Amino acid sequence: MTKKLVIVGGGYLGAQLAQSLEHDLDVTLIEQRDAFIHAPAMIRAIVKPSMLDTVLLPYEKLLTKGTVVKAKVIKVEEHSVTLEDGTQFGADYIVLATGSTNSAFLKPTGTSIDDFRIVVTDLNKKLASAQSVAIVGAGTVGTEMAGEISSAMPEKDITLISSDSTLFSQLPKKFATSIMSKLKKANIDIKFGMRVENLKSTSNAYSGTLHLSDGSSIEADLIIPAIGSRAVSSLVGELPNSTIRKNGQVDVDAYLRPSAYANVFSAGDMAGCGDAMTIVAVSRQIPWLTKTFKALAAGKQLEQLKPYSPWRKAPLFLPLxxxxxxxxxxxxxxxxxxxxxxxxxxxFIDKYRKLFRLNK
Ligand SMILES: Cc1cc2nc3c(=O)[nH]c(=O)nc-3n(C[C@H](O)[C@H](O)[C@H](O)COP(=O)(O)OP(=O)(O)OC[C@H]3O[C@@H](n4cnc5c(N)ncnc54)[C@H](O)[C@@H]3O)c2cc1C
Incomplete structure (x- = not known):
């Protein structure tokens, strides 16, 4: 009989894995939202909200053989998952891919896509009427955001604040030097090695005064938090022998299993497997998971298969x-x-519209 695979979470990991396995296993993808959010486009969407129609992608056409269920999973057991309304789905294998949260205007805090549109459009309005903008956090998202705002709205006074002493210290120096010179040319003021002592919200933008660790302050019409992703791992916390890290990620073994349940796997942003929380990482995990599940479905034992190995040096693309x-x-x-x-x-908008079988 065809093996049953239940995937929890239809983000980059879950959606693509479901599509790549639906002809080999009996695939059910359970996702709480009615549209997929193409995250890399959300940074530009705050300066150009008209893009939202092309980057919030409905699930209806994603699968041709497998099934997408719009619901929230509240419990995972060794061979089943349970939805909020009590419905249970039995499974031979379960993949947990519940991803991560970020600022409310970049990834929804709830399940409603309509509410998310309102949050993004509202930030765009605030941005249009602000003169001074302070972005807190100079990781890829914060830095990219400074570049997007300055490119679309060159008249704004933008400050980018980082608690680190430099940008992208994990990459060759040339990368950071070049990014920095482009930000400076765009008149973006970068404050390095400064902790914000009084950030009022890590999720929503607001106006006010930031107090920095060197005693100085910055008053801004709009303060935008960009302090990074936090993994969503509440489902896995209940499983036997699982360990959740400070950043919300769960420890996994060499086969991406987060607990004592041999048939429950975890991947994407929530899995602490040595990869960064990126789509680039997901693009390495999916071929491994696909190959592994096809082999399991064909009767192989997991221990006969090659374990997962994370990126050693993952690529990074950072538009300004x-x-x-x-x-x-x-x-x-x-x-x-x-x-x-x-x-x-x-x-990459066309790539993901194609995945969801939507026209260009
Ligand atoms: C603004 C922004 C820009 C980014 N740009 C890039 C980029 O350019 N390149 C790059 O490599 N990475 C980028 N990233 C990172 C990238 O978005 C993540 O690495 C990616 O989303 C991880 O995919 P995932 O499937 O693990 O999780 P997610 O995409 O977060 O998907 C998880 C899914 O699980 C669902 N879910 C959660 N809990 C439940 C539940 N209990 N029941 C049912 N469904 C549930 C959620 O609704 C969600 O759809 C960006 C991130 C942000 C925030």
Missing amino acids: GPSKGNSYMVIGTFGDWITRKIKGEKL
């Missing part, structure tokens, strides 16, 4: 608006043209 930016790949650091062509111009 549609035409500028830098990219890092193992072969080197690249500038505006490559970054624009790979990501900046189109933000």
Whole structure:
């Protein structure tokens, strides 16, 4: 009999894995929202909310053989998951891919896509009427956001605040130096090595005064928190022998299993497997998971198969608006043209619309 696979969470990991396995296993994808959010486009969407129609992608056409169930899973057991209304789905294998949360205007805090549209549009209005903008957090999202705002609204006074002493210290120096010089050319003021002592919200934008760790303050018409992702792992916390880390990620074994349940797997942002919380990481995990489940469905034992190995040096594409930016790949650091062509111009929107079988 065809093996049953239940995937919890239809983000980058769950949606793509469901599609790649639906002809080999009996796949059920359970997702609490009625649309997929294409995260890389959300940074530009705050300056151009008209994009929302093309980057919030309905699930209806994602699968042709498998099933998408719109519901929230509240419990996971060794061979079943339970929904809020009490419905149970039995499974031979379960993949937990509940992802992560971020600022409310980048990823929804709840399940309603309509509410999310309102949050993004509202931030855009606040942005339009603000003169001074302070972005708290200079990781990829905060830095990219500074570039997007400055490119679309060059008249704004933008400050980017980082508690680190430099940008992207894990990458070759050339990458950070080039990004920094582009930010400076765009008149973005960068404050390094400064902790914000009084951030009022880690999720929503607001106006006010930030007190920094060197005793100085910044008054801004709009303070935008961009302090990073936090993994969503409440379901896995209940499983035997699972360990949740400070950032919300769960420890997994070499086969991406988070607990003593041999048939329950976990991947994407929630899995502490050595990858960063990125789509780039997911793009490495999906082929491994696909191959592994196909082999299991064909009767192989997991221990006969190759364990997962994370990226050693993952690529990074960092646009600063549609035409500028830098990219890092193992072969080197690249500038505006490559970054624009790979990501900046189109933000991979066509790729994901195609995945969801939507027209361009
Ligand atoms: C603004 C922004 C820009 C980004 N840009 C890039 C980029 O350019 N490149 C890159 O590599 N990475 C980027 N990332 C990171 C990327 O978005 C994440 O790595 C990616 O979303 C992880 O995919 P995932 O499937 O693990 O989780 P998610 O995409 O978070 O999906 C998890 C899904 O699980 C669902 N879910 C959660 N709990 C339940 C439940 N109990 N029941 C049912 N469903 C549930 C959620 O509704 C959600 O749809 C960006 C992130 C942000 C916030």
